[in-house]
Amino acid sequence: MKHNQLDRKQRYGIRKFTVGAASVVIGAVVFGASPVLAQESTVTSKETAELSVEKEQPEKAEIVEKNVTESNGVDTVTHASTEAHTGTETTTTAEATRETEKDPAALPRDYYARELENVNTVLEKEDVETNAANSNRIDLTEQLGKLKQLQNATIHMEFKPDASAPAFYNLFSVSSDKVRNEYFTMAVYNNVALIEGRDQNGDQFYDRYTDAPLTVKPGQWNSVTFTVERPSADSPDGQVRLYVNGVLSRTSKKSGRFIKDMPDVNHMQIGTTNRAGSMVWGAGLQVRNLTVYDRALSPEEVQNRSYLFERSELEKKLPEGAEITDKKDVFEAGKNGQSNPDGINSYRIPALLKTDKGTLIAGADERRLHHYDWGDIGMVVKRSEDQGQTWGDRITLTNLRDNPKATDPSVGSPVNIDMVLAQDTETKRIFSVYDMFPEGKGIFGMSAEKEEAYKEINGKTYQILYREGENGAYTIRENGVVYTPDGQATDYRVVVNPVKPAYSDKGDLYQGEQLLGNIYFTSNKTSPFRIAKDSYLWMSYSDDDGKTWSAPQDITPMVKADWMKFLGVGPGVGITLQNGPHKGRIVVPVYTTNRTNHLNGSQSSRIIYSDDHGKTWHMGGGVNDNRTLYDGTVVDSSNMNNYYAQNTEASVVQLNNGQLKLFMRGLTGDLQVATSNDGGITWDNYVARYDVPDVYVQMAATHTVQDGKEYILLANANGPGRKNGYIRVARVEEDGELTWLHHHLIQEGEYAYNSLQQIGPKEFGLLYEHHEAGGNPYTLSFKKFNWDFLTKERISPKETKVKNVIEKWPGILAVEFDSEVLVNKIPTLQLANGKKINFMTQYDTKTLLFTIDKSDLGQEITGLASGAIESMHNLPVSLEGAGIPGAANGSEAAVNEVPEFTGGVNGVEAAIAELPEFTGGVNGSEAAVHEVPEFEGGVNGEEAAVTELPEYTEPIGTVGEEAAPIAELPEFTGGVNGSEAAVHEVPEFEGGVNGEEAAVTELPEYTEAIGTVGEEAAPIAELPEFTGGVNGSEAAVNEVPEFVGGVNGEEAAVADVPEFAGGVNGSEAAVHEVPEFTGGVNGVEAAVHEQPEFTGGVNAVEAAKAEFPEFVGGVNAAESAVQEVPEFTGQQSIVSQATAQDKTYQAPAVRQDVLPKTGSEDATVLAFVGLVGMLLGMFALGKRKED
Structure with a gap:
């Protein structure tokens, strides 16, 4: 958690x-x-035999129906044969016990997961099984009428499928025994959680879920949650969502129709489903909980309801020889939305190249204002000459100047974005190729209408300029001179050979010697000219190992076809071909869209290449050029409109046989790889798909030969969403196919784009996007690892063990395990003294709470007396060696026999000061000394200095919640913090509490729970005077006539006494209502x-x-979580989705927050009245004491 x-x-x-x-x-x-929290019970052992049922799947034009037949060759159970089961249910011992023996005072075993408000439970079923004894079916038909009334609802199910469950099985369904294709099902197909609803005509309520991105874990505990939202009963409009283990998998906005829209359904069940008399879709399930609520829970509520089913990868140890370095931040972003010390908010889009000299060059987008794909972005690199141990200063390739009069400062800059680095192995020249857009929102701000960008005149290609109020095409010619549409030179000149730092003056427009503006500006521009609102490809190069770089060159007219709306690079690294007929060819991955469907259905991967060392560039073929899909559909990248056939950013490698392999970001949820046998001019029609997750984010690949064998390394986010970076190894077979061998976590948490290089014979480097909590997305970090790290299997844990045991609250014990656990059968723990402690509830995924008597503190837990604790990873659970801390804070405090308190704070004896009267302060900070004849201060009457503590990130135990014992004494003269201090044999109290400042101990940051202090009453001693204590343990209590004060700022229990009203030395203490x-x-x-x-x-x-309606992987994790890319319906574009996720940026100059004016302009009178009142009060109290 x-x-x-x-x-x-x-x-x-x-x-x-x-x-x-x-x-x-x-x-x-x-x-x-010992309170009874929940009755312990034993669930009937699940039978291994399964009822043979017709293995049917939802019909209609579904992938499910195409891939799974309705019968697997087993006997079909007829309707007649199942009549005996209708309306019956096998109740396990556990369920019967829970129904008959529930303790009304007991907490639910998942108490914290049920923190929901303003929602009613319509149906709940707990601890049932589907098995051979009940025909894999739990009948719920008696409750169907309640669900037919629901317009908005949530169905939440917690279950564990048999490891041998069929490819398709139902979790929860309603159906008709008359109309075959009228049903609602929440089901699993090839581990993908799905939903399907159909009316009496068989028409689908929702979009397709069979290819939703999130899967259940076979043979383990999971939760699946469905919500339906329908704003108006008069309209079918609405949306449904499906979550897996608390994470949003997919949203369908097709309709909000539900069971009330199925007039003929008359059966409701878990497991085997009655479809027109045929019993289908059954499987063996352990069902922990099924709950139906009367409204749609929010994503946050579903996450909380399902949090016990979150789990991380088991921590595995590295084998001998496997090495990986710690993360090193190369480009560090700002934090908490603020810029870093260099004024940069975010870095994105890593590119990592090892040069012929062994230098590592790391490239990045330097995004000054925010992390979005527009605004002030510079192309920057850093160099490392020691294999990534240290990195030099930033070197800026280009950063075009901002429009000083931009309508929106967050968008007010021409855009360079997404870099590819490549080196010519013959000339050693290093190339950087990147995208360019005029001022605007980049790919999302392109003109809806085509604007010509170039014009060919006398065999030469010139860039077109558009002039306000005119239709003709001006052109930029030699030396930047602007020509009219009819070919006449003007006195306008464009800077085409920039000289300013970062080449920021490129595109500046002059009339004579007067600077007018810039041709790349589009809003509130002072220049009369602008370029076409199109996308462009620029290139810079370096001939000195990346130390200096040329001015940008526009290579767009060499490679961009007329039908292409967008042409951009697949960021990372390009390659130079090492063998075959095209040896020496420089290859850079790119992708395109057409003008008809742009980002909605036309993205296609391809490459550009140069055969003359980067002087000229050419466009290669597209993967989707004249491609025949699995269903016979033929698409072509120039005019295609097919959402799932799209492929986008790619990483390219060459095999030893000369083939090019293109590893493409796609929308199918799994890895797609294209093959070219002619250096990228064309691509095979067959696109291989592998069982490797693709969460729709860029991936990085590289080729290596180890011990004479050929391999591919691939790095990408494993999910969910842009999280958890993995490095993978595939063996290259003789025919060029790939066999995936190893998949290893390399960075937990946020993880998006990455770039991968071999930097030594058996060593590799990875530059990737990551950010910690509070960090802006993203920082670019670097790690090195060796071949053994990639190929040797990790040493996995063999069992789940107790990691920590603490008394979290008085009488409540927290037992924390080293990996996720789950309580189903209520556990009771056996202690070494023969006693038992009872389960209270589950606190988080790894922590269970138990009640414990004080007398059992210090005991050892020897095992389970009854019940069970299950591992979420199906490991044995061990309680061996788990000890309960004893006494106060886990260690018995030393008992000191002392006659009188004589000073000291926090366990450190203070130096004794010979003072006639106490005039100091509290809390270890020496108070200002006032020369007065009598003590008039108090405990906390003078505010102590506040100590700045390091951030504490664990729960803080309760302090002082027990009422203090009532003591009869005329005046409180004790100590601080309720803990008895070291004793000096002296006849009289002479200071020591802040009278002499105690030594201050610098403590390191404490990250564990803080034990409770002072809750137990101390033994009562017959002494003439109470003398306090130290260190959070209540000191010995003296029998004295009266005391109603308190310790640590918490008011103690109030005693009924005739006169004393709190405070010290006759000064009435401030009363705090707490x-x-x-x-x-x-x-x-x-x-x-x-x-x-x-x-x-x-x-x-x-x-x-983050408001995120849906997880689909293909979203910028910079937006902080799971983003929505819904099932394509032909109406919602990726553009609109991305725009919907982007929060409006306010530049620093736009928003000036001020504190609210809550005070008075002049408080002089109020201060004077307060001072007079205080003096009068002091005089009256002093007089009363004197009397």
Whole structure:
């Protein structure tokens, strides 16, 4: 569970959780009883035999129907043979026990997952199984009428399928025994969670889900959640969403129709489904919970409801010889939305090249204002001459100047974006090829109408300029001189050979010697000319190993065909062919769109190439040129409109047999690889697909030969979404096909674009996008690893073990495991002293809460007395060696017999000062000394210095929640923090509390839970005077006539006394109304953060809330999470999707936040009245004491 979710739980743990569990805690702590939290029971063992049923799948034009037949050759159970099961259900022992013996005071085993508000449960079923004994079916038909009334709903199911479950099986369904194709099903096909709804005519309610991106884990516990939203009963419009283990897999906006739109359905079930009398789609399932709610839960609510089913990869140890370096940040972005010290907000789009000299060149987009694909972006590189251990300063290839009068400053710059680095192995020249757009939103801001960008005159190609108010095409000719449409030279001149740093003056327009503007500006421009609103390809080169770079050159007219709307690079690295008839050819991957369908259905991968060392460039063929798809459809990149046939950014390698392999980003959810046998001029019709995840993000590939064998390395995000970077190894077979051998996690968390290079015989380097919590997306980081890291298998854990045991709250024990666990059968733990501790609830994916008596602190947990704790990774769970901390904070405190408190703070004895009277402060900070005849201060009456503590990222235990014992004493003269200090034999208290400043100990950051302090009452001692204590342990209590004060800023229990009203030395203390503990240290109340709901983030800092309707992988993880690319319906474009996700950027000059004016202009009178009141009060109190 994420840290801010734990932070929220801390609030609930002290407030809501305490209320919910009040009877449990009272029973355990006050009366010494062990409360019963939930009745323990045994689920009937699941039979291995399965009922032979007709293996049917949803019909219509679905991939499911194309790939799975309705019968697998087994006997079909007829309707008549299943009549005996209609309306019956096999109730397991567990369910019967829960129904008959539930303790009303018991908390649910998943208490924290049920923190939902304003929602009602329509149906709930727990701890049932589908197996041979019940024909793999749980009948729920009696509840069908309730669901037919729902317009908006959520269906949440927690289940574990048999490891041998069929390719297609139903989870939950409603169906008709008369109309075969009228049904709703929430099902699994080839591990892909899907939904399908059809009316009495068999027409589909929703878009296709059979190729949704998220899958369930076979043979493990999963959750699948479906929501339907329909704003109006009078219209079918609405949307449905499907989540897997709390992560949004796909949204369909086709309709909001649901069960009420199926007039003939009369069966509802888990598992085997009654379709017109045929019993189909059954499988063996353990069902932990099925709940139907009466409204659609939000993505955040579904995440919380399913959080126990989140799991990360098991931590595996590296084998001997496997090496990987720590992450090194090469280009570091800013944090929390702010720029870094160089004024840069974000870096994106890594390119990594090893030169012939062994130098590593790292290229990047330097995005000054934000992380989006437009605005002020510079092309930059860094160099490393020591294999990536250190990196030099940034070198800017180009950064075109901003439009000073731009309508929108966040968009007000011409755009360079996406770099490819390549080196000519003969001339050693290094090339950088990148995209260019005039001022605007790049690929999303291109003109809807075609604008000619170039004109050929007398065999030469010139760039066209458009003049305001005119239709003719001006041209830029030699030396930048602007010519009229009829071929006359003007006095206008464009800078075509820039000289300013970063070549920022390229495109500047002069009339004579007067600078008018820039031809790349498009808004509020002062120049009368602009270029076509099109996409362009530019190139820079270096002849000194990347130290200096040429001015940009426009190579667009060499390679861009007239039908192409967009032409851009596949960022990363290009290659020089090493063998075959085209040896020496420089190859750069690119992709295109056509003008008819642009990003909606026409993206196609291809390459450009140069056979003359980069002097001229040519366009290669497209993968989708005249391509025949699996269903016989023929597409061509120049006019295609096929969403799923699109392929985009690509990475290219050459095999030893001369073939080119193009690893393409696509929309099928798996890896697509194209093959060329002629150096990229054409591509085979067959596009290979491999069982490697593609979450629609750029990938990087490289070719290597190890021990005489040929391999491909591939790096990409493994998902969900742009998360969890993997490095993969494939063996190249004799026919050029790939056999994937190894898949290893190389960076957990955020992970998007990357670039991969071999930098030594058995060593490789990876430059990739990543950011930690609070960091702007993205920082570009570098890692090195060797061949053994790639090919040797990790050493996997053999069992799940206890990692930590703490007393989280008084009487509540937290047992944390080293990997995710789940409670189904309520566990009871056996202690070494023969006693048992009872389960309370599951706190997070790795932590369980138990109740414990004080007398059992310090004991060892020897094992399970009953019930079970299951590993989410199907590992054995071991409790061996788990010990419960004893006494206070896990260690028995030393007991000191002392007659009188004589000073010291926090366990450090203070130096004794000979003072006639206490005049100091509290909390270890020496107070200002006032020369007065009598002490008139107080405990915390003078605000102590606030100590700046390092960030604490774990829950803070409760402090001082137990009422203090009532003592009869005339005056409080004790110590600080309720802990007894070291004793000096002296006749009288002579300071030592802040009278002499105690030594301050510098503590390192503490990242574990802080134990509770001072909740237990101390033994009562018959002494004439209370003398305090130190270190959070309540000191010995003296029998004295009266005391109603408190410790640490928390008001103690109030005693009914005739006169004393709190405070010290006759000075009345300030009264604080504290209804609830809200954190803080040393009596200073911490700032209160109102957090209504968990919204993601790390280290107790709430993350930026991202509105994301759907996860499809192909979204910029810079937008902080899962983005929506819905099933294509021909109406919603990728452009609109991307635009919908982008928050409006406000440049620093646009937004000036100020604090609200909450104070008075002049507080002189109020201050004077307060001062007079304070003096009068002091005089009256002093007089009363004197009397």
